[in-house]
Amino acid sequence: MSALLSVKDLRIDFVDRGRVTNTPVRGIDLEVGHGEIIGVVGESGCGKTLTGLAVLGLLPGGATATGSVLLDGGDQLAPNAANRRGEDVSIVFQNPGTAFNPVFTIGAQLRNVVRRHRDFTKREEDAHILNYLTLVQLPDPARAAASYPHELSGGMLQRAMIAMALLCEPKLLILDEPTTALDVTVAKQILELVLDLQRQFGFSVLLITHNLGIVHDICDRVAVLYAGRVIELGETAEVLKSPKHPYTQGLLDALPGNRDPNMPLAAIRGTVPSNLLGITGCAFADRCPLVIDECRRIDPALLESTNGHADACIRTVRA
Amino acid sequence: MLRFTLKRLLTAVVVLLILTLVVFLMTRLIPSNPAIVYVGPKAPPEVIARVTAELGLDRPIFVQYFEYLGGLFTGDWGNSLSTKRPVLLELATRLPATLELIAAAMAIAALGGVTLGVLAVRRPGRILDGAIRFLSIGGVSMPAFWLGLLLQLFFVGNLKLLPATGQFSNALEYTNPITPVTNFALFDSLITGNWAAFGDGLQHLILPAITLAAYPLGLMARMVRSAMLEVLGQDHIFTARAYGLPERVVHWKLALKNALPSTVTVFGLSIAYALTGTFFVEVVFNWPGIGQFITAAMVAVDYPTIMAVTLLGAAAYLLSNFVVDVVQAKIDPRVRIS
């Protein structure tokens, strides 16, 4: 079975007047299968959002991507990727309060998307929009369609955003920190809704988050990113239970629930390098408790050790 | 909405009252004697004394003020010192021509300003943006009276395309006279189907309207550009792009509506500007509006006219502010007026 999404050696450079100023994504390989839910985790600045945007085919100004991003055979780095955005792949953003245009009704904004990708009559558009607003379990879909964003709560807006994302039956749904801006209870409902809809429609999900709890709850597989690289990849349960990379280990150790409550929290010392230009060796070397001299010389590759579980640490013992 | 309107109305009345008082006191404190303005400087002393009494200038100043105020409400705004006819009548007969000119200019300014402003942000910092920036700053730097003369020089003198001055050709009065309906001459020629007059009027309107539009057009282009730049950096624009909406829709439909509130504010300000700017344009183009009458009145210290202009200016300013606020609330659902 070929993968739905295949990202190969994706690099993203920020270029200012012909000079590369930063390389926040430094060669990412990732595959997402049909109907699979994959989590991409990492700290802020690890390149997870940029990777999501590259998959969407929409990079911010000044960023250029190399490598390949193929979505169901379509090149997402090509200029015509805009035709697939909102149709083959769509995205749900972190902050539903600002992701909607404040001066148009929710219905009007959903209509723009339908109109862009489908050739419906106005009546068909209305029915289609209402159908999807019902699907995301908004209490009063007709009223929601007629509302302006400021009249709805964050949770309702996020539901409307999910409706917008699913309007054209995408094959891949990108969720970029979909619950970070929401209350814990609302967040839980939103995630349950996504799982529910995923079972119903069978689309794939690329979940970008820094919350390992969410990954644990809904993801089939997880990719851990650090400094623009995938440093560990595998089945969620496997990775969370027996992390191979010291960074993943550190992340898990930093979770309060994993520690003896009487011990202080073990934060990873140091910070993510702010600029990733000209890094040699392992980017985590300066913060790694297990660092050896070779770490600063050898650029570690992502290698499989056990069945489907791969990591990028030269000290991992592989069979 | 009703409360908002009433509140604004009350503020307006207070502002206008204070304004009349201030200007009235100023007209009485200035060195020139209105009676002398009225009868001319060479009149014998007894004539001046008689006119002073006739105009009530010998009575206590506050009595004069309250009489003036009473007149304002009953439609007696005093007689112009230069034409000796009621000021209100003088202004009312000329106002339609001025309003037609302002309306045409503001339409040009709004269309042109919004178009240029939106085009400028397509590729900020590039050649088109620079050219539009130069054009709009040039527009606000241009003395209207000089621009008018340049346009006359070019379109009338060199190309012989358009008429230089006036609102209609003189011959029109005999060949195709306009039947007055609303007293807005161009509008009347349109609704009575007087096409000869309408075409002639349009030709006369083009140059003065462009001249008057230059400043508000530049102002609006600048404002739309900076408002658009701010909006285009917002999350919801990114959402629109993330859903594949074409740049045309993103700029002209989505971003523009967000940029409209600040655009409307500038538009309102520009109308108030145009009310003053039109004086100069009307002088240059010999336009039969209030401009020439008012500038002449100012030079002649025709104080009843000056008082009336003061009230007119302030009322127009307050009215345009009010309309701006109402329109803002219509555009932006988050704004509630109260």
Added chain:
Amino acid sequence: MTYPLLPVVPSLTPVNERFTGLRHLGRVLSRDWLAAFGLVLVVLVLVLAVFGKWIAPHPEEGAGLANIPNRNLAPGAAHWFGTDELGRDVLSRVIIGAGPALSVALFVVVAAATIGIVLGAIAGYRGGWFDTVIMRITEFFQSFPPLLLAMITVALLGAGPVNVGIALAIAWWPWYARIVRAEAASLRDRSFVEAARAMGVPTWRILYRHILRNSTTPILVQATVDIGTVVLWVGSLAFIGLGAQPPSPDWGLMVQEGRGVILNRWWISTFPGLAIFVTVLGFNLIGDALRDILDPRQTKR
């Protein structure tokens, strides 16, 4: 089991370098050719204003001396801008006119800024009834088209350049008062001002050191744009007969003098009008670039 939120290690984002005042101006000019062009225009006009007497080919005609035998000459080698109806060299008139135009503008801006700064600073710093009164007055002024206000004031005071200056300063000070007042009000309760007050530093000194210095940039930007606008308005008032009177070398007045013959002798009106345009354009171009300082949101040009 559900994990709580992962503690996020703050990543260091590079802080944008900040530039202020003159250094910023230099930077703006170096990458913004329109602003640089504006500076060239302004310098040109300033040179004419200061050294006009020595630059003008016929300074006495520039000041108003008639030279009837030379009347109505078209632009040519002897008179680059031609001569007017009284035979005066238009080029000299335009050059000599730069001095009065800029001095009136400078007077208006300095006077308006001084009144506005003093009243605005006291209003914002003191608060209370004084603040209320000053703010009501500025609102009152701002509920009226400023050029019309100036026209009416000149009409009542009597035409002439001095009265024009006074009228424009009256119409203008509220804008400065509001800038300074906002700044003063926002700084009033800041700890360094409270500390100064607690140490017994005199009020005028606090106003000067902490409040005025912090509003220098917005005031300078405002003043730059305003000089251009004042030149425009002085010309406009003269054009309708409310400003300088003949034979003053006022640009607006000169445009008015050639207005009737624009189709026959275009040069008489065209060049003085061009002088106004160039001056106003120069100041506006610089002011537009300087606005970046006030409004950092719009730096991406």
